[in-house]
Amino acid sequence: MDQALSQLCETVRAASASRTALRIRAGGTKDFYGNTPQGTLLDPRSAAGIVDYEPTELVVTARAGTPLAELEQLLAENGQMLAFEPPHFGAGATIGGCIAGGLAGPRRVSFGPTYGGVRDFVLGAKLINGHGELLSFGGTVMKNVAGYDVARLLAGSMGILGVIVEVSIKVLPRPLSHHTLRFELSEAAAIDRLNEWAGRPLPLSASTWHEGTLYLRLAGASAAVSAARHQLGGDHIDNAEADAFWNSIREQTHPFFAGELPLWRVSVPPTAAPLSIDAPLLIEWNGSLRWLRTDLSAQQVRECAKRAGGHATLFRGGDRSAGVFTPLSPALATIHQRLKAQFDPAGIFNRGRLYADL
Amino acid sequence: MDTSRQRGLVAALRTFLPEQAVLYREEDTRPYECDGLTLFRQLPMVVALPETEDQVRRILQLCHERQVPVVPRGAGTGLSGSALPHHAGLLLSLAKFNRILSIDPRARTATVQPGVRNLAISEAAARHRLYYAPDPSSQIACTIGGNVAENSGGVHCLKYGLTVHNVLRVRGLTMEGEPIELGGLAPDAPGLDLLALVIGSEGMLAVVTEVTVRLVPVAQTARCIMASFADVGEAGDAVAALIANGIMPAGLEMLDQAASRLVEPFANAGYDLDAAAVLLCESDGTPEEVAEEIERMSAVLRAARATRIQVSNSESERLRFWAGRKNAFPAAGRASPAYYCMDGTIPRRRLGEVLRAIQALEPKYGLRCPNVFHAGDGNLHPLILFDDADPDSVARAEAFGAEILELCVQMGGTVTGEHGVGVEKLDQMCSQFDRPTLDTFLAVKNAFDPAGLLNPGKVVPTLHRCAEYGRMRVQGGKLSFPDLPRF
């Protein structure tokens, strides 16, 4: 173990012994996300840098404190990418925070063969648990069923199980060609159309609907992209303009995301009908992600999401007293509590960030 | 066997299960004594075959109350002994849960009971031009419940992902009989991703009672390249070169010469028997896309010194190319009284090296070991041919297998890519993971099943076992201790 890691283990052991809550924070770009963090700051960025990258293996291993931008730059130089297109939300974003937050960007669609969410690309991880032990889960190979898949469990864990210090991620070749189309469609028609397209072998790689316009990104082999383009119709958007648009969705710099109204992230099955809440709306992921700007109560938004077969997270702003994430069923809450107690017996890591009692 | 305990359990089960759903006589429980890994056998105390979730719940509650271990079982095709019964336990067969509950073509999902066979899902979805992508070679027989438990893979997984990438939601019961729902049709279910933990947990965290899978559109067309190589190392490098060129084949499988020679008489696939290795490389998509990709693939393979390249020109020819790969296991079964299928995964760049090392071990153990495997994923399937009627041959096969797994760990890989640890690879888990990590696995088990009754003793070796294994290895290999109890 090198110095940076042993130092972090030491810090954790001391905090455990004194039951000092630790707030794990790297670039702080996702401070707004999750319940209000508490505790003494622990900056994991002392563990940074690419550990191993072999493009032919489609895997990169990096210390958690590695800047996301640096990692993506390296992949791009080799014609590869993080397929889940994670948002950075600021210059300081690190790969560790990206995994712990578990947020994917436009390319995470619920269809399309090789795409998926953050957890779908996590192959391995190193974690410091509440005992200050350095644990290593998964590995760097594509298929691995030795032991439980704790590495994937860490994606979206909001740091409550320990300090993620290293991750191995599956990467993918960048598509050879991409193309963005625009359609004028109502919300219901857009949802309908997206689901119909998703059932066909088309190279869909992102979709956004907002105020009567549907944007659709195709990506893949040039033959597939141009064939799909001709089949689907719509207006072509110039590539530079399209890249800027998708980046504004990914980084939430699109005007829809501006202003003070609370931002809700409502996850539903892709085929769910338009929600019954009348509020500014932006739809992503083939209909399965619906962003709402509303100051309705958490209960009202959650009930609406539940009726649609999904759940709602208060993403930014608003009254966070009801907890930003949808509460768990009692059976799952029990398993969460037991897992937390096993990984972090002193309850020091990111207390309350995911749920108040964890 | 404690017969009074057995009688008591049978009587209690029969208060809510029909008579034929509770088996305990030896002639009735015998068919459940092993899974696909026949080297390990154990009769269970009782077998139960429930058909409703409520019956499963009552069975679990009863067993929990009486501290009876429970081992779930699907079709019993597992290759690591993870469905091996417990001598004092109940074998819980999910075979009767064989209904496809719904297919939603619009949402592209299928909701099925756990005992539904993998292939049956794709067959039922075919009329919507959809299918379930993960396709283990055992797909005619194995169940989706077993697939979830093992995180099974198949030829399509390189491009379309493993079970974990294609299962959206699982409903199950904990050992205490508590219903749980993991994942969901809406993305990013709240809380920790427990679905990722349960997939691949070998039936140790929850009994799966319902599964919703993602269906994907059937590709318009597919074509396959069959490429010959004069050297296994070059074939391995060709695999790396394809990936390096940004190509993601719909299947990328390798047969070494011994494997081609083994399957050819059986399958008449037309394999080049003089080649040291044959690669099968498939492209799927629209006709234009496939034509473009086949060109790119062929160019890379030629540059990687393929000695012969054939491209399938019809669907029947494509299926013929695959026939040998798909029939490799039956062919091994015909060529040898028994075979032992290993499952390590290694970084792709080490393929040539590892294949040569395995060849070099053949004389050491006096056994043949052809290889036919998921090259694109670096997932090896060395098939050790042995004679199960000869105890010495069995011992050599096991020792050969163990050495191959150790080799995979040394190469930076893993002891199991898709078949699971079960009881088979407990020792090698001690080499792959350190104690604190193994203890974390036990902790995870404990969080789901504090009583430790659901499929106990699988996957995670005890401290004691690792100590024993360490000592044996220090003393020069386990062959010198053939009579040491294994579990």
Ligand SMILES: Cc1cc2nc3c(=O)[nH]c(=O)nc-3n(C[C@H](O)[C@H](O)[C@H](O)COP(=O)(O)OP(=O)(O)OC[C@H]3O[C@@H](n4cnc5c(N)ncnc54)[C@H](O)[C@@H]3O)c2cc1C
């Ligand atoms: C010829 C042959 C070829 C094979 N090819 C492949 C391959 O290409 N890829 C691959 O990945 N595997 C392959 N396998 C291995 C095997 O088919 C898979 O592991 C399969 O998923 C097992 O399914 P099953 O229904 O037979 O499960 P079983 O063998 O019955 O059980 C396997 C595990 O699942 C658990 N389990 C079963 N049902 C449930 C449930 N409802 N709830 C909780 N736990 C449950 C059991 O406890 C056990 O731990 C092959 C096997 C054979 C014999």
